[in-house]
Amino acid sequence: DGGITQSPKYLFRKEGQNVTLSCEQNLNHDAMYWYRQDPGQGLRLIYYSQIVNDFQKGDIAEGYSVSREKKESFPLTVTSAQKNPTAFYLCASSTPRDSWSYEQYFGPGTRLTVT
Amino acid sequence: GENVEQHPSTLSVQEGDSAVIKCTYSDSASNYFPWYKQELGKRPQLIIDIRSNVGEKKDQRIAVTLNKTAKHFSLHITETQPEDSAVYFCAASRGNNQGGKLIFGQGTELSVKP
Numbered sequence: 001d002g003g004i005t006q007s008p009k010y011l012f013r014k015e016g017q018n019v020t021l022s023c024e025q026n027l028n029h030d031a032m033y034w035y036r037q038d039p040g041q042g043l044r045l046i047y048y049s050q051i052v053n054d055f056q057k058g059d060i061a062e063g064y065s066v067s068r069e070k071k072e073s074f075p076l077t078v079t080s081a082q083k084n085p086t087a088f089y090l091c092a093s094s095t096p097r098d099s100w101s102y103e104q105y106f107g108p109g110t111r112l113t114v115t
Numbered sequence: 116g117e118n119v120e121q122h123p124s125t126l127s128v129q130e131g132d133s134a135v136i137k138c139t140y141s142d143s144a145s146n147y148f149p150w151y152k153q154e155l156g157k158r159p160q161l162i163i164d165i166r167s168n169v170g171e172k173k174d175q176r177i178a179v180t181l182n183k184t185a186k187h188f189s190l191h192i193t194e195t196q197p198e199d200s201a202v203y204f205c206a207a208s209r210g211n212n213q214g215g216k217l218i219f220g221q222g223t224e225l226s227v228k229p
Contacts, residue, residue: 031215033216033217035219040124040221040222041221042121042204042219042220042221042222043159043204043217043219043222044219045216045217045218045219048216050215058216059218090158090159094215096215099210100146100147100166100210101147101149101164101166101208101210101215102208102210102215103149103161103164104151104161104215104217106158106159106160107158108157108158109158
């Protein structure tokens with residue numbers, strides 16, 4: 001389970017404030033991902049990055065932004081434009097296992113509460 | 116767009132019984148189908164996966180089957196134990212064609228009663 005960390009574990013913010021969630025990995029993985037987990041909705045992809053200085057929107061990117069300036073780091077900013085930001089956020093990284101597949105390794109998650 | 120439907124959302128079985136979780140995907144270009152297990156308060160972890168050129172794969176008490184024509188795949192757990200209690204997620208991917216991007220199902224909360 002080691003190798004990918006997220007901080008903090010719990011985060012509280014007031015409505016209207018931007019907040020940045022940290023994700024760091026020392027697995028030397030090229031690809032990194034951000035997911036949002038809500039009860040009954042599984043893991044929904046927010047953004048992903050296949051390589052440094054490049055990233056793509058996932059299914060629910062509105063109200064979020066990311067950067068990938070270093071291979072090890074993929075921070076997620078939840079902006080005030082995100083209508084319902086309270087959720088559990090999971091970061092993951094992956095490397096090719098073979099010509100077919102990637103295995104994603106998840107961080108421990110950050111639970112964000114916005115009031 | 117790409118979508119994965121997973122059923123049931125909750126499943127309760129007696130210890131020793133079998134459990135089956137089913138998923139349907141929409142993207143016919145998907146060629147890789149992993150299953151992740153998330154225990155309470157922990158991060159998801161890969162437990163088994165299957166590639167599109169294979170119909171079935173087994174690993175001890177768990178197995179996965181794939182029907183590419185129907186775009187269905189299923190997780191089978193035999194001789195369930197209390198430690199199998201968790202949320203299980205299926206996923207579909209185009210594999211290396213999209214940098215490992217996964218589309219996840221909604222999850223199934225499995226409860227194994229002793």
